[in-house]
Amino acid sequence: MDGMGGGNSTKEYMNMSMQMTFYWGMASEILFKGWSGHQTGMYVLALVIIFALAMLVEFLAYTDFVKFGLTPIALRILLAMKHGIRVGLLYLVMLAVMTFNVGVLIAAVSGHALGFFFSGSRTISPVNPEGAGA
DSSP states (O other): OOSSSSSSHHHHHHHOOOOOSOBOSSOEEOSSTTSEETOHHHHHHHHHHHHHHHHHHHHHHHOOOOOTTOOHHHHHHHHHHHHHHHHHHHHHHHHHHTTOBHHHHHHHHHHHHHHHHHTGGGGSOOSOTTOTTO
16 A cells, blocks of 8 residues: 555556646646546637636625515525525636636636626616716
């Protein structure tokens, strides 16, 4: 035994390498083994999914799903479920960004920004609601 749990695991562990600096390119595995790979279509699909996940996170953060007439405990359960889903999606986006792929980083940041534009910007009141020319 080599202390790593198997006979060949030390060699396999030593041969594994992970990109530790930002880089451009499609040659990356995002979240799951074999996802993205070296195919252009799969890489674009991965970027679209990361973008959508980031937008969904912002939508969940700024959208109020509270229904009137809920009991306090039901409301807490609903809000806790919403929070759990949001945090889980945030972790998935974070893990995707940890591939150090610049395309993934751009997709995640763009998704968060556009999600905030459509969801969060509605929570911001205008500075001069009467008009800017007054």
